[in-house]
Structure formats: C-alpha cells, structure tokens
Amino acid sequence: MKITVLSDGGWGTALASVLCDNGHAVTLWGPFPDYLEEMRRTRRNERFLKGIELPPALVLEADLAKACAGSSILVLAAPSQFMRGMLTKLRDVPRESDVIYLNVAKGIETDTCKRMSELVAEILGSVRYAILSGPSHAEEVARRVPTAVMTASKDAEAAMTVQSVFMNQYLRVYTSDDVVGAELGGSLKNVLALAAGVLDGMGMGDNTKAALMTRGIAEMARLGEALGGRHETFSGLSGIGDLIVTCSSRHSRNRHVGEELGKGRKLEEIQREMGMVVAEGVKTADSAYQLARRTNVVTPIIDEVYTSLYQGKDPRQAVRDLMLRDPKPELPRRTA
Ligand SMILES: NC(=O)c1ccc[n+]([C@@H]2O[C@H](COP(=O)([O-])OP(=O)(O)OC[C@H]3O[C@@H](n4cnc5c(N)ncnc54)[C@H](O)[C@@H]3O)[C@@H](O)[C@H]2O)c1
Numbered sequence: 001m002k003i004t005v006l007s008d009g010g011w012g013t014a015l016a017s018v019l020c021d022n023g024h025a026v027t028l029w030g031p032f033p034d035y036l037e038e039m040r041r042t043r044r045n046e047r048f049l050k051g052i053e054l055p056p057a058l059v060l061e062a063d064l065a066k067a068c069a070g071s072s073i074l075v076l077a078a079p080s081q082f083m084r085g086m087l088t089k090l091r092d093v094p095r096e097s098d099v100i101y102l103n104v105a106k107g108i109e110t111d112t113c114k115r116m117s118e119l120v121a122e123i124l125g126s127v128r129y130a131i132l133s134g135p136s137h138a139e140e141v142a143r144r145v146p147t148a149v150m151t152a153s154k155d156a157e158a159a160m161t162v163q164s165v166f167m168n169q170y171l172r173v174y175t176s177d178d179v180v181g182a183e184l185g186g187s188l189k190n191v192l193a194l195a196a197g198v199l200d201g202m203g204m205g206d207n208t209k210a211a212l213m214t215r216g217i218a219e220m221a222r223l224g225e226a227l228g229g230r231h232e233t234f235s236g237l238s239g240i241g242d243l244i245v246t247c248s249s250r251h252s253r254n255r256h257v258g259e260e261l262g263k264g265r266k267l268e269e270i271q272r273e274m275g276m277v278v279a280e281g282v283k284t285a286d287s288a289y290q291l292a293r294r295t296n297v298v299t300p301i302i303d304e305v306y307t308s309l310y311q312g313k314d315p316r317q318a319v320r321d322l323m324l325r326d327p328k329p330e331l332p333r334r335t336a
C-alpha cells in the first residue's frame with residue numbers, strides 16, 4: 001500500500017519507519033524543502049529524531065502533490081498548531097477519493113479549541129478519519145521497543161485498515177470507535193505531563209507524582225466525558241496509558257518543559273532552547289482551560305498549570321493551593 005506521512009517530526013519519522021518495516025511504499029513529506037534535502041543526503045533526521053538511520057526504502061518528497069499522489073493513507077503528523085496550515089495546503093492537492101486521514105497529533109487548536117477531527121471536517125469536509133494514539137515515544141518505536149497503541153474511528157473499516165498496516169511484532173494496535181475520547185486523552189495528558197515535570201524540577205517525591213497522575217486522570221475523564229468522550233477510554237491506552245508514559249519518561253518533551261519550569265526557568269527560554277521541537281501541552285493548557293470554562297467542569301490541576309504558564313503563578317504556590325482545596329470524598333458515597 002502507498003502511505004504518505006505528512007510532517008517530518010520525530011513521530012512522523014518513527015511511524016514512517018514502522019510502515020517501511022511492514023513492507024509498505026512510504027513517502028515522508030516535510031514543510032521545509034532544505035531540511036528534507038539534508039535528510040536525503042544524510043539519511044538521518046537529527047533535528048527531530050537523533051541517532052536513527054532512515055530506512056533505505058523511505059522516499060523523501062518536498063512536493064506535496066507528488067507526495068500524496070496514489071496514497072491510500074495520509075498520516076497527519078504535524079503538531080496541532082500547524083495542522084490548519086497543512087490541511088489548507090492539502091485541500092488544493094489531488095487525493096484518492098477514499099483516502100484515510102490518520103491523525104497522530106496530540107493537541108487542541110488554540111483560539112478555536114477544536115480537536116483535530118473537527119479541524120479536518122472544517123477544512124476537508126466529510127472524509128474518512130481515524131486517530132492513532134497511546135503511550136508511544138518516537139525514540140522507542142524507532143528502536144523497535146515493544147509498544148501498544150490504539151486507533152479510533154467512526155468508520156470501523158478504516159480503523160481495521162490502520163490496525164493492519166501498522167501492527168507488527170513490536171507495535172500492537174487496538175481499535176476503538178471513541179474518536180473524541182482518544183483525541184482528548186492524548187491532548188490533555190500533555191498538560192498533566194507539564195505538571196509532572198514541574199514536580200520533578202522542584203524535587204518533589206514519588207508520592208506527589210502518583211497523586212498527580214491519579215487525580216489527573218480523574219480530571220481528564222471528567223472533562224473528556226463532558227465533551228463527548230467515553231469514560232472507559234480514559235482507563236485505556238490513550239488515557240491512563242499515555243499519562244503514565246508521559247509523566248515518567250525521560251523522552252517526554254512536555255515533562256521536560258515542566259521540569260525546567262520547576263527549576264525556576266522561564267518558559268520562553270526553555271522553548272527557545274528546544275528550537276523547532278514542539279511540546280504540545282503548552283498550548284493545550286490554554287485550550288483545555290477554555291474548554292473547562294465552557295463545560296463548567298472542575299479541573300483544578302489544569303487550572304493551576306494554566307495560571308502558572310500564562311499568569312505567572314509560582315508553581316510552589318500552585319502545589320500548596322492544590323493540597324489545601326476543600327476536603328472532599330474520593331468517590332460519592334453509596335446510598336444503598
Ligand atoms: N514525538 C513523539 O514521541 C510523539 C508520539 C506520539 C504523538 N506525538 C505527536 O505528534 C505530533 C508531532 O510531534 P513530533 O514530536 O513529531 O514533532 P517534533 O517536535 O519532533 O517536530 C516538529 C514538527 O513541526 C514541524 N514544524 C516546525 N515549525 C513549523 C512551522 N512553522 N510550520 C509547519 N510545521 C512546522 C517540523 O517540520 C516538524 O515536523 C504532536 O502532536 C505530538 O504530540 C509525538
């Protein structure tokens with residue numbers, strides 16, 4: 001099958017390698033032709049995925065129309081804040097009529113607060129859409145470390161196609177029909193990863209991290225359900241699974257940003273140092289905060305991340321305020 005991966009970040013590159021391993025004809029497109037040329041010359045993507053050799057069969061193509069021609073799956077691998085621009089370019093390019101758009105980004109557009117499926121529908125209309133999500137750092141997938149993810153689509157056949165093209169001995173793929181839950185799980189966990197990093201940076205303990213993750217998943221599920229996701233999805237790979245990996249991994253970019261913030265560094269300085277590498281949680285904290293206001297869902301951790309990032313609140317004070325919220329039961333009391 002011809003499959004095109006749109007955007008040359010760490011994740012797009014790792015997924016392109018999986019697809020090459022699985023014997024598909026894979027093309028990788030990137031937004032910067034000069035950088036694509038450098039990758040073609042070195043057969044590496046040192047800017048976004050260090051130390052990994054690109055598969056010999058992987059085609060690198062700067063022309064979007066050529067890259068997409070004849071493809072059965074277009075993997076949308078741009079960070080969510082660049083997705084609108086990429087989809088707008090894509091709209092003007094000839095594509096197969098039954099092509100599957102597989103979003104692998106984990107974020108919510110700022111300003112509009114749209115999830116990626118909403119953005120795709122707005123720009124491309126009613127198309128076959130699926131999302132791939134779950135605990136999966138590019139650095140490990142590219143080294144063929146056993147990993148499990150899930151794909152969600154309203155179109156059962158599309159989900160099964162995605163499952164069969166990606167699945168192999170080191171990548172296990174489950175299917176689901178909960179697109180909203182999968183999109184929100186993958187996006188909201190990045191906000192909590194920032195908080196987890198802050199705790200690491202401030203030198204807090206394992207108890208604190210466990211409390212954050214447990215109360216964090218409750219908050220994600222509450223907001224996710226209010227926005228139309230299924231509660232059980234947040235107990236799965238795209239919920240608690242992704243939250244665990246991102247809050248604990250040395251590979252996590254969002255946790256890294258949080259850790260540096262926790263050490264007292266400024267956000268602008270940390271992001272400058274990361275260059276073009278993206279930590280989605282920074283923007284998603286804003287969207288998540290707005291969505292919680294719209295739905296009247298109580299999201300104390302997300303709110304503290306938001307006020308720390310955007311209103312200059314001291315993260316130590318944020319932790320104190322979370323600890324001293326009104327006492328409450330963990331679960332509502334059983335009446336019978
Ligand atoms: N890295 C991972 O392990 C991983 C795993 C799962 C999901 N994701 C998700 O995949 C998405 C892509 O993340 P990534 O880690 O591959 O990105 P990355 O940080 O490795 O790379 C950044 C990407 O953004 C593109 N870019 C930078 N500036 C741009 C601009 N001005 N206009 C258009 N494009 C621009 C770059 O070309 C590159 O493709 C994110 O939503 C992320 O949450 C990442």
Ligand SMILES: O=P(O)(O)OC[C@H](O)CO
Pocket residue numbers: 106134135136137190193242245246249251252253254255279
């Ligand atoms: O952990 P991060 O912040 O690098 O995000 C990468 C992926 O979403 C992990 O599944």
